[in-house]
Amino acid sequence: MSKKKLPDPALRGERLVQRRNLKMAKSVHAYVRGNTVQFYEWLEGSDRVLPHGPPVWICGDCHVSNIGPLADADGNINVQIRDLDQSVIGNPAHDLIRLGLSLAMAARGSDLPGVVTTKIMEQLIVGYELALRGRSGSSRTMQKRPETIQPVVKRAMRRKWKNLAAERIDGTDPDIPLSKKFWPISAAERNELEALMSSQDVHALATSLSHRDAKDKVEMLDAAYWVKGCSSLGLLRYAVLLRVGESKDPESSLCLIDVKEAVRSAAPRATNTAIPKNNALRIIEGAIHLAPNLGERMLAGLIQRKSVFLRELLPQDLKIDIEHLDQDQAMEVATYLGNVVGQAHARQMAADDRKRWLQELNRNRPKTIDTPSWLWRSVVELVQAHEGAYLEHCRRFANLPH
Template identity: 70%
Template sequence: MSKSFPKLGQRGPLLTQKRQMKMARSAHAYVRGKTSRFYEWLGQADASLPHGPPVWICGDCHVSNIGPVANADGDVEVQIRDLDQTVIGNPAHDIVRLGLSLAMAARGSDLSGIVTAKMMEELIEGYEQALIGKPGSGRTIRQRPESIHLMVRKAIRRKWKHLAAERIEGIEPNIPLSRKYWPISADERRELKSLVASEAVRVLATALSRRDSKDQVRLLDAAYWVKGCSSLGLLRYAVLVQVGKDKDPESSLCLLDIKEASRSVAPRDSGAVMPKDNGERVVSGALHLSPHLGERMLAARFMGKAVFLRELLPQDLKIDIDHLSQSEAMDVAGYLGNVVGRAHGAQMSPEQREQWLKELGRNRSRTIDTPSWLWRSVVQLVQDHEGGYLEHCRRFAHVTA
């Protein structure tokens, strides 16, 4: 990218173009960036889906939104890692969304339809296993596949220097402007400085076990962050913060991700009581679905809009299944289903888990161990999204020609 960066009023069109470009890269990328299309289809088919007890759901439960996440003490678990769309709703929506994501990833990796069918079987079996006992007990937890196990081990070993090299392209206490980081206006910098100076942000930044809770924090640098896909165009900032006076970057440097919280497109339960503020909604969903992440998040107001903040940690990684073998893809599908099932099941009473298991067990085919509602939904969604993806590419190619 040249030294010329867009001004505040020019961001919108450029970010829209970048979002369209990202979604054109692959059918799976289109699925990740087109949550609204998923729920448009679901609105027509929802009557055929089972309705579980209303719990906090991810709302955008695709593969890349699950991965290793660290808590404030440095413990690492695989949990849901993106809660922008979270609502109190039907847990079946997360199952179908994850099934679609797995199926599209399998097609993009040239895995056969037979493998995709087996992945759906493993997905629902892993999910159901999470509901068969007391949340957190050994019988509810599926063993990690080797690829996931290696990723967790890698996450545990990672340090600040790894995060800095990936996120800010160096270990110096600044954020170099680039195609990913754009300059901010004087008004944005002033509001960011005020936000960082608040007691709530100080508490968040000093929450990690290796920091002193009495430490003061100050803003070192900030930039507009060109990141994400469906969220491109919303406010988003990378903010580098100094915590205390220690010179060790491992404990003194803090990289905050500040992101606008917009209204979720996922349908909510009609009787659900949720925070009206979208930032508070995201944090509440995170605390229920991904405690490791939720305890590191904060809702706030910025530039008159709802936002949420989280400190990025080196241990936070996303799962990539684009290059797995057939057997590994099936194992990962079962494991991810189990992760989502445990996040849902932890919010249910024993009676609700038992009833939900019975509901999930209905309409099983004699030839395939996947509920007919899940298999039918995934097949129809794959057809719908592949057609939508090709049409998106045709339009985008015409615009960029």
């Protein structure tokens, strides 16, 4: 897309909706990732009785790509849930079903036979239940990281600013070049972003990393509308480049802030629970409980009178992309990801709650597979519903210009 064809800020809405529809048509797995609303519409309309686990903060959109390595402010790296836009205090069973659906779609995308999907669901539960079998965070509750995922974590440990810049903004210069990923913003948007970036809260966020000084000057260098993600296309989304301190070394001085509109979660929340009414604060609170590495470097704000949340993107932040897996890899990944989600849930539960939830998960196991019947049947129904809806989506948008 040439710069001449980049949309005017006032006219970008239609182009973004078109981009979202095309992105969701690329594969059924992409369709599932971008259509959280359909998942919860099915959940609400289904007559299936699900177990009610202890009300805890859940991801709400727990698919494979929303889990990955995250760095904390001191540079320590852990694999955690990395997208909390849909987070609420809710039923942990919803995260299990959503992750099960994502893994089943990944298996179909890898041309694995259906019998492997049954094994994947079994291993998902094995990893999840392991996290409940003892004191939260103890080594005996943690699943060993599989070889399939280990390279992603090692790559995260090696990454520097130049890797982030090359991947996110097409260069290491202190600006954001306009492109198909970055569109121009209006003067009003720039003024609001400059005001937000000059706040004391953003200064504290930008200087919070261990190699920065709280007295460092923070300056906004550039900003652009960020055409990113799938479910977020059509919402406010900005990339903002900051300089922190006087150093000319980009590794220590440049800072990329992701500013994203926060909207109401589609995930049902538990009754009689205290959740922030402000959607940005809700998302940050969810991150603090589910992904501490991320939650400690997030901030709420306002742009165009809309609630937004900010986070500094670090080179170590990566997502787990599963494009092709063999049978053994698929089962190892399912066990590990189930354990990551289980750890996020279990650290919020008292010992008695973990014990009761574990007992509930062990009820109603069919004789043919070692997976709770409610999880297996839910995933089967969701696969059927999403594959049909995906084909209809492709038919509707087949003639859109690419």
